Amino acid sequence: MNRLSYFLVFCIGLTMQVNSQKQGQALIDSLLIQLNKTKTDTTKVNLLNAISESYSDFNPDEGIRIGIKALKLAERIKWKRGIANAFMEIGINYGFGKADYHKALVYYYKALKIYKESGDLKSVAVILSNVGVAYIGQSNYPRAMAYLLKALKTNEAIGNKKNISDNLANIGLIYLYLSEYSKALEYNNKALKLYDKFGNKQGKNIVLINNGIIYYNQKDYSKALENYLKALDISEELGNINNKALLLNNIGGVYVEKKDLYKALYYYQSALELNRKLNANLGIALTLGNIGGVYYRLTNDGNGQALDKVTAGNKTIALDKAKIYTDSSIVVFKQIGDLSNLIYFYRQLSDIQTAMADYSGALQSYKSYSTLKDSVFNLEKDKKLTQSAMQYEFNKKVALAKAEQEKKDIRQRNIRNIIAGGLTGSLIFLTIVYRQRNKVKRERNRSDNLLLNILPLEVAEELKHTGEAQAKQFNNVTVLFTDFVNFTGISEQMSPTELVGEIHKNFKAFDEIVERHGLEKIKTIGDAYMAVCGLPNERADHAQQVIKAAIEIRNYIEENNGIFQIRIGVNSGSVVAGIVGIKKYAYDIWGDTVNTANRIESNGKPGKINISGNTYELVKDYFKCEYRGKITVKGKGKIDMYFVLNSN
Template sequence: MKNPTGAFLWILVLCTATRMPAQKQGQALIDSLLSVLPAAAEDTGKVELLAMLSFNYYPINPDEGIKYGKQGLKLADELHWQPGIAQLNGHLGINYAVKADYPTAIDHFLSALNGYEELGNKNRSATTLVNIGNIYLLTADYPQALDFYLKALKVQEELGNKKGIALSLSNIGLIYKNQSDMPRALSYFSRALEINEELGLKNNMANNLSSIGIVYDNQENYPKALEYFTKALEIQEELGAKDGIAKSLSYIGSVNFHQEQYEPGLQHLYRSLELAKELGNELVRADNLSLIGAIYLAAAKDTAGNSLGSLGFNGNRRSALLQARKSLDEAIAIQQETSNLKGLAVSYESLSEVAAMLGDYENGYHTQRLFKMVSDSIFNLEKDKKITQAAMQYEFDKKEAATKAEQEKRNAIAREKMNRQKLLLYSFISGFALVLVFMWVFYRQRNRIKSEKKKSDDLLLNILPGKVAEELKTTGSAEAQMFEQVSVLFTDFKGFTRLSARLGPKELVGMINECYSAFDRILEKYGVEKIKTIGDSYMAAGGLPVPNLSHAADTVNAALAIRQFMSDYNKKKSEDGMPFLEIRIGVHTGPVIAGIVGLKKFAYDIWGDTVNLASRMEASCEPGNVNISRSTYELTKDAFSFTYRGKITTKDNEEVDMYFVDKLIS
């Protein structure tokens, strides 16, 4: 396949440190390396030689780059040379990325990352994290991209690497821009620009200026967008950066299009297209073709006909539409080949309009369906939730690291103070006193061990049910169990993603923590077992790990108590003029399998259709209510009053009755 995006590979090159002299890059260096390869000894020197060949081949012939990369990796494995293994995996990742074989590229980058982390090479770890994020960004897997960019940012902050910090901030801004969160995108791009201006990195400044221009363009602030795109173009022309010039011309053409200035728009886009062809930049080329098609479409839609005349069509609307279709077909072919989902969605949308105006309704309908399918694969609620969760996790980790560092500082001071006291004590005390000291140390150590054991037991009981924790301590493992009848409870907050866009991660985590802590106390009161939380979802179950006959009533009582707590909580928030959280609660009763999963950070979890149907009960609930299934209703109908809601169909095409729980019958 062709190079998917010059901009992407430029980032990859920046992020892969090498020792080769810049003046020898290209075919001349490859010829030089090939001439000495046959005489090279089977040692680490040959590994480095093969690594240089693999890296230098990526822009010329990635298949050759892969061939030499595999040879180098095989030799490095035989020599058990970890630095070489990590470096070769990184170079193979770049070559596979050029071929748009992204799954294989990810595999090699992850292997490189593991190697660099084992070697303690934080610089290489950070750049590899960025490369992985770049691939996920290119394939529109925004949650994964954000996760790796945040990890890279954390490492770069530890290193104090301002250039790396600016790069990660730019990439994170790009994620939010692609998810249409423009205020947050603008914040990250501006922070990156400030750092790059401080460092005097003009090329990076131009990239940040372009990104800010894109944000303003999306916000329809076209004068501001044009201002920033023009600043970026001036820097790129000063640097002679043809790739950057092509992009800036394309961006300016896009602004012209939005301002209905079609003639200058086409002039800028065709200039950009010519440069993109020269450079082999397929991403910019496809974007230009898509925009050119959109301009011809807009001219054809101009009922006054002025645009058709200014573009040389002399009122011939069909000619403009045919020209639009030609450009869009070319754009789509490139976007399909390079897996550019976002660009593909835009081109499909324009092409469906062109087909409809040409009277080709069958193709118009087909293209519209393709547009919907691609759009839905990029923008969906689950990915928005995962992005919020990744940002929340980053804030948690950052806070935890700061707390740990402060505690270690206090411990060091305490240890130093204790050492001085011991030294003074040993200098003046008699032999009998020394014996007493040893006795005291022994007694204190015994109590400390006892105290630490209690802390460990308490922590285990906080993670696992008591019965399961005891089994784990006694035997070292815990068997999974089948429970014939358990009542599973799910809660979820309505509008959580929109609220997360209004609040910072710290404020959002504070609200969630306040609610979940209250839920924990309620579950403890009614004897219901908390299972886990997943972002803004909370899961619990009654009737395990020790079966009982009251599990359904216990779980419904807990659900009503949670509903009442949230009602009081939201009332107070509303009176204070603050955002609040509306809750949905679902309960279903049936069989489950329960046990411990994982080897590290293990957790007690449950599985089965009962869990899935309980989740459906929650999803089908209305905010501020408790929605239960027929099976739960049959076990609790004498204790509570209900409102029948109708049926839902399960994935097995079975119909299940639903009921709102009104209140406990006195």
Template sequence: MQLSNVCVSQKDQNKADSLEVIYNNSREARKDLEILKDLAKNSMDPSKQLKYSNELLATAQEKNSHDYLFIGYLQKGHALTARGDYSEALENFFKAASVAENQSELGLIKITLGDIYSLTQNHDRAIKYYNEGIEIIRQSNDSIPLGSALFNAGDEYLKNKQVDKAIIYLKEAEEIFKGLKYDYGIAYCLGTLGLAYAQIGRNEEAEANIQQAIQFLEKYEDYSPICEFLSGMSDIYAEKGRDSTAIEFALLSRDLAKAYGFKNEIREANLRLSQIYENRGNLLEAYKYYKEYIVYKDSVMNVSTAQSMAGLRADYEVAQKQAEVDLLNVQRENQKLVVISIAIASFLVCLLAFGLYRRNRFIKRTSKIIEKERNRSDRLLLNILPEETARELKKNGRVKAKKFESVTVLFADFKRFTLVAERLPPERLIKTIDYYFSQFDRIMEKYGIEKIKTIGDSYMAASGLPFPTNDHASKMLKAAFEMTEFVKETKENSLFDDADFEVRIGINSGPVVAGVVGIKKFAYDIWGDTVNIAARMESHSEIRRINISENTYELIKDEFQCEYRGEVEVKNQRILKMYFVNGVKESIKKEAV
């Protein structure tokens, strides 16, 4: 991970939002260099940052402003980096270097180039630029950029197992940030020092540091370093032999990285999962995660190859701006050496082309497998959650709870279930329950009703969500009558070997809150007094009968024949009337005919 010289916070985003209102309502603002600069620097959305950076560059070129050109290229590079477009990001950082006018700007560019090469695993170039940038920034006495540069260099050494050097750089960065009371930088240092301590066996210190860093960064919603720190926790527990906990942390890192599109973090989490499962002897799971690791690894390494080829150009363009950097020496080679070089290069290109061809074939095969698994997981998700809820979960990584003002909730259970269950073998019992509940599912699907869950022999469904309707109560009553008729016919005609059940149903209407609970084995559920009363209606019902509350009665009384059957006390000492529903009114039947 890298620590930016200027971290965008929610406060900065609020400033960007205010400026965006001015920008959208004023033509003059769209050409104001200062407004465009602030929008490009403070927007947390990479797409918006890229948009405003391009407009800043165009306006700066029109007005021939070198200062704003430098900022425009720099912010455009940052936006492209956030999107994973590293080659194009490098191009813009090179352009920023070409218009830099002082040592401070040049030092910033060198650190930024080090960040790019670090992301693409080019350790030598990353360390070269970091150390050159640090020497320049030390002369300017600018503390936060110096602390950020030292942190990034320490993180790079850590990635390459040079732990002693990493700790030296990270400790110096931490002292700078503590002196400035810069909590954001302190959190980064704490977490990364925790990763370093884990590598040298200081696991208790490592765990304490990482947990403290995660807790702080969650407040800032800075999820990229959190992903890496979660992976670090996975390594610590794997080292302790606690594989199950190690897998949980690695999965948390992977899922969070996928939710926010962090390719490097997705890659590393998949590699850790593959290694843990391989150590446990579960080769099938190990292969599954290694396959995904390869896909993300290739997407980054393709960029790395291109940047290595562009490295010479980077050295040249940046060196032009710094007298302390040696000029590139271009030496002429004799003709024989050129011919030999061309021959060797041609041979290597052929090898590379062949390798790329084989790799592309492998990627195509694995892509088909991954696509098949993705479609399978989508189908499973839709089988667990409503379609709208599933889409929201895939897009945002979480689901907001929603209130529905008027829905109808049904509870159904089987009479004498316990007695029957005691005499049936487990396999036959499950087969019997599945026979009934599968048909209930088909009935609910017919009327567009959402099945919520089953608990033992109890079946729960709700009509009128996730898409509100005006006829939710009527649909639920029609479905309930089909359920009772199905159970009756099955028993009377002996359609199933163990079909000896009788069903009773309770229904209530009113407001509910719906949402998804849990992060593992999550479930779509509903809550509220409406649900409790529906359960109470079911417990006071009778076999083959549908018992409804007065709330539902008021919604369906013009369509169905109802029989008043007394009152029942519900929560908070409330008294509700109950009704049996006997069927559709004759007038309604005639209209239907």
């Protein structure tokens, strides 16, 4: 199966729940007429929010602007419900309209807090569902499933069948991504019945799209195309340009599988044009990458007829276009932090560069692909995580119920003791409460300190408040690697206890040095030590601080250690940083900058600080350096290297 087209569906079917049936510009014009006539502020807020919501389909930037206008008015009149609704609509425009799920979650959580405080269960269910949808967009299926199940349970409790259909459709979407197609069809068909019952064409449109994706993945391309075309008709009827753009993408994918590359290119280019009008970053990135894939396929044997139509039979032009489109796709995916798609399109870029005989570039792209692939969960892990998340939610509810019962038992017991013991009993009770409160506070502080030992402060705070920390791109950082020379040979001459004690002593000193200079320790691997400066907080002097820390580390080893000699390598550039795993959290960084820093360290000399040309350009005015020339590095070609001598 052509996996490229699978990535066409990442944004499709994200059923953002809204309070009105979207009908494009016609609905907006009607709402604007009402807005100009009304004099009541609360009605104005409601109308502005409805207009904001309607724009999410085809002009999310305008939707955000209108949503902010509603928010300011609601805040001025101190109307909490209007404030919460504005937060939700702004979130919908960011999430559904622009695929900026991180910003969407920020606004959703603000809305959720207000809805919970007011006891508005219907709106709570809507936001829970939208949060789940945002996590689907981030490929975080365990958290998505947890929130969608909460939304479903809340809607069932209040008998809100219209929104139950959306919950079912989104749960079906998760199963689709996990390739559990029978489960996906089961939930989709349940949702489809409810959508037909309530005349919800938008919901029906979503399910038809997702069923088309299922049939596509099952290689039933005729059924896939049938569902897509039905959905396309509904999208045009509703004026839903967003869904239309995504459908054009998917139809292009079907024609790729049918080997009709000329038609595939037509649909992809039509989709790209619409996505650019929408300023939908995810859609733009996907279609750019897919167009690049078509141009690459045109150069394969058997596609000569299509190649003649598109490039007059010129394979060189086709490969050049394939590289340009794929490169552009990768740039956008980096901006939005979509690691899953970066993995795929880095591999595609490597294949294209190989076909162009650019073997150095191909190797570099393949390494980027390999590094990112090792850093994210594969689908099998996602399945296990989803199951674990469901079990976690169940266990948590049981634990909460048990804890609540224990609290009741304690209260009853304390009440009896107070009655029996009078004032003395009251004093004892207050002492117990005071001690317990202090104990809880100490445990909380201990927990926070442990978290800060393994995560940067900003990342730890994000994790505590949102339950996760987003992977982010940092464009200006400097990475440091250290390594002990002949560590294996030396370690064989020491007892395990002596060896661990010696490493601990050195790394403890390194920890203190990097902290003084504002570096973030990333990890140790055996005798290697890795740190970075410039994240999670950006700073202009990141390279200077790393060199200062490197000099201090080298001097420490020379002055306090008669056992080991050390090599130090430094490189500057961009990295992706984020949390790996769900147990024993590890904050890590990835990218070519990291790999190159490691290579530079291994190409250094004992007692020397070896830096790249990138780092040299940032520190040459502050440190005297000795140019070593262009050094050949395995997998990287020739790299300019310098030894740092001392500070100017």
